[in-house]
Amino acid sequence: MATVEAVATKGPVLEVSGITRRFGDRLAVDDVSFSIPPGEIYGLLGPNGAGKTTTIKMICGLLQADSGTVRVAGHQAGTLAAKAVVGYVPQDVALYPDLTGRENLQFLGRLFGLSGGVLDERVDEALELSDLADRAGEHLSSYSGGMQRRLNIAAGLLNHPVLLVLDEPTVGVDPQSRHAILERVQSFGQLGMAVVYTTHYMEEAERVCDRVGIIDQGRLVAEGTRRELVDRLGERDRIDLGASGDIERWAEACRALDGVDGAAVADHQVQLLVHEGRKLLPAVLEAAERTGVQVSSVDVVEPDLEAVFLHLTGTALRE
Amino acid sequence: MHPALAIAAKDVRQRIRDRSAIVLGIVAPLVIAALMSLAFRGAETIHLTVGVVNSDHGAAAAGLLSALRSPGLKDLVTVVPEPSEGSASAAVHAGRAGAAIIIPSGFTNSVSRSRPLPLTTLTNVNNTVAAQITSSIAQSFVAQVNADRLSVATASAAGEPSGSAAAALDKAHLSLPIRTVQSALGAKRLKTISYYGPSMAIFFLLFTISFTARSFFVERDQGNIERMLAAPLRPRSVLLGKVLSAFVFGIVSLSIIAAVTTFAFGADWGNPLAAGLLSLAMVLAVTATTALVIGVAHTQRQAEGISSFAVFGLALLGGNFVFVSVTPPIMQRLALLTPNGWALRGYTDLATTGGGLAIVGLPIAAILVYTLVVATAASVLAPRALTP
Known part of the structure; x- marks a missing residue:
């Protein structure tokens, strides 16, 4: 060795x-x-x-x-x-x-x-x-x-x-x-x-x-x-949403929501950095409906480095 | 082990494993040299049959026949009498004679008149060498007859007792100038294989430029050069290693070709030490050219293009495809701008004169000047290829 x-x-x-x-x-x-x-x-x-x-x-x-x-x-x-x-x-x-x-x-x-x-x-x-x-x-x-x-x-x-x-x-x-x-x-x-x-x-x-x-x-x-x-994120959560349609427009709509700190598009997914993710989900899904996006998956993720990257740069790591 | 040696050893190992390199560096030059030698074998011992129709039977005709059978032309020409122009034409057409000369009836008598009869040569377009030689002999004879006519006329005008024209011509001792006979510059005749052996060896040696430059850029694109540069070595060691492999491959290739053409085909490379030093200088020139191509090119494709241009440009100018001596004077001068042109001149001189180092001093000096100029340019440009 x-x-x-x-x-x-x-x-x-x-x-x-x-x-x-x-x-x-x-x-x-x-x-x-x-x-x-x-x-x-x-x-x-x-x-x-x-x-x-x-x-x-x-x-x-x-x-x-x-x-x-x-x-x-x-x-x-x-x-x-x-x-x-x-x-x-x-x-x-x-x-x-x-x-x-x-x-x-x-x-x-x-x-x-x-x-x-x-x-x-x-x-x-x-x-x-x-x-x-x-x-x-x-x-x-x-x-x-x-x-x-x-x-x-x-x-x-x-x-x-x-x-x-x-x-x-x-x-x-x-x-x-x-x-x-x-x-x-x-x-x-x-x-x-x-x-x-x-x-x-x-x-x-x-x-x-x-x-x-x-x-x-x-x-x-x-x-x-x-x-x-990760501690830099405070109480923020990351939500990964799989979807089809105009997901750029949907991400833009999500950014305007109260409690959303960042939104990025990557690999047909929208990543959101949010406070109290579970409470914010209905508003996010409503925005999807408004923008004509079909949501296929929702995943609330524990804070990780991907979320840190999103928090620090406003973009997804694999954008 | 010095890093450059490690790189060169690695490259040589790879090249030995790469069959195309062996084919290009050793097999191809041997095969092509053998084929060239076979194709041009007749060129080194020209002999032709000339049909002669003697309808004159006078002193001038006898003078021409005597000249054609003279010791100077004995090895070059065999004279075959032909009864008529028709039979001579048929012999030339059938290839039994390379060419024919028609001496018209009354030719001798006409020489002393104001309008002499012409000699006619019959030639075949498929045998241009015989045609050129026969025409040359006939023209030389006519030129000398004309000169003799002028001498006789001048003597008559000066009050010399005049005899018959035939007697005057007899006195003139008609003979052909020795210059009509082709002869080698040196003491020995140059065998075709002695030219095409070195010629093809050098031609394929030039491909080392292409091979090495291409391999450099392939390695650079694949990250191997960068990995080498991450090791504790100076960047120049990488370049040195690459060109060193070209040098080693060139020396080995030339040595094998020299040995095989000498022992298997009877090529004469001349004095071994002189030929060895000449080869060494030539390989150095190729090595320097390789470094320059690496310095000038930016990509693998550029390296391939530039090196192809260099290989064929040098080969064409230097005389690797044809004897430089038969090319126009401008081409002969251009050949002296190329290292291969000088090398071929050196090998030819060695083979024809039997001389040693003194014979190749000038060619080696010229090649080293080329090498120095090219290596200087390469030392400025080539390090750029190592910059990411």
Whole structure:
């Protein structure tokens, strides 16, 4: 099992201070700051295009920040010293189909300066971790999607990083593999590794992360533990309503109702953030009738990060 | 292991596994070189049969026949007497003779008159080489006869005792200029395979540009380059690794083709050390061009387009498809702007002169100048390809 290399970090493993990055006129990341101590799994939660990937690319030294600083284990991000202690797991499987699982790991290990017995040890360790030791000699092209994902993650551990950065590692993964991946990520924190985990799945962030930073339109709008974030909602409830028809118009009508703090449309659903949800339901259904919308399902949900996101940004996480 | 070496080793491993690379880098050049050699085999030992209809039987006709049978043309021409123009025409038409020369009756006597009779050559459009050579011999003979006529006329005008025209022509010792005989520049004749072996090896070596540039952009699109850049290495190491793999593949490909064409087809690559250094310089030029294509292109498609243009442009200009020596002068000058043009010149010189390093000094220097210019441009442009 992977262990964390001894690094003299009494303070945070990762310190992000006021980083900003533009692409032309578009402000992709706007004055984002956060820090992560050893052993903590920090989730960056936000919809697609919120700035998560740009942020982690700056952490991994793949992009320069226009302003602000990123320090990893005391080293400025992008330096060879910083890169040596970061494990990066990209969103897509960045491995070679025409190489075997072992060859892929050996190649990536060599890029981290590993060789000889140490390289062999690390490769075996990564293969064990991904449950692929018995298929190490097969070409990656013969692996299932889930197996490739597991190896993609294991490859990020070859250098025994103090900071592991995972960019939406479960996108396009079947539920079983997703479960396995999330279990592994949880174990990394227990090993003392600091982990940055980006996702737009609220359930993943709730399940895996010790703390969550909510990012929207390049800004970190809130961060804290799940409890701390949900407490921001106060007594509010979230109501998910499945419907057909002009649900945008219905959502607009709901926003005008007393007791509705926010309404957003996502995946043929209207999400409402309300005070005393059960009392407000008749008025919501009346608005549906008024706007000609057919309601197919009503679900009053316990306060969660999705509701927090709606509360903070006025939009749904998966909009 | 240096990261660039790890990247190069990985690329070489992938390329060896990719059968298309083996086909393109080794099998195709060998097959094409063998086919080219077979197709142009006759070109290296031209010999033709010329039918001659001698209706004159005078001194001038004897002079022409003597010239055609002279030691200088012995290896090139076999003279076959034909009784009439009709039989000569039939022989040319049937391919029994490459061409024919008709010496008209009274030709010798007409030489001393103001209106000499013309020689006629019969040629076949399907045998242009024989036609050109025969016409060239006939024209050379006529030119010399004219020169002799002028000499005789000048001597008569100066008061020299005049004899018969035939005697004057005898005195002139009619012979054909040696220049009418095709000969190699060097001491040895260039075998076709000795040209097309290196030529095809270089042509397919140029495809390394396309292959490597394309693979770079595929890896970039699939996130592999980004993953490499997340490791503790300098970005230039990634580029270095990629072009290093092109270098290794190029060297291996050229070496195998040189060995096979030499031992299986009898190609002459010349002095091994000189040929090796020339090959090394050529592979360096290809490597630098690869880096430049990566620097200039923004996408995989652009890389494919630019590299195809580079491959076929260099091959056409450099003479990989035809002997540069038979192309117009402008093309011969353009060939010297290309590294492959210089390389082919070097290989040809090595094969025909039997010389060593001194022979390829200039070609190697020219290729290295090209490499330096291209590598400088690539070092400015290529790092851009690594920026997300």
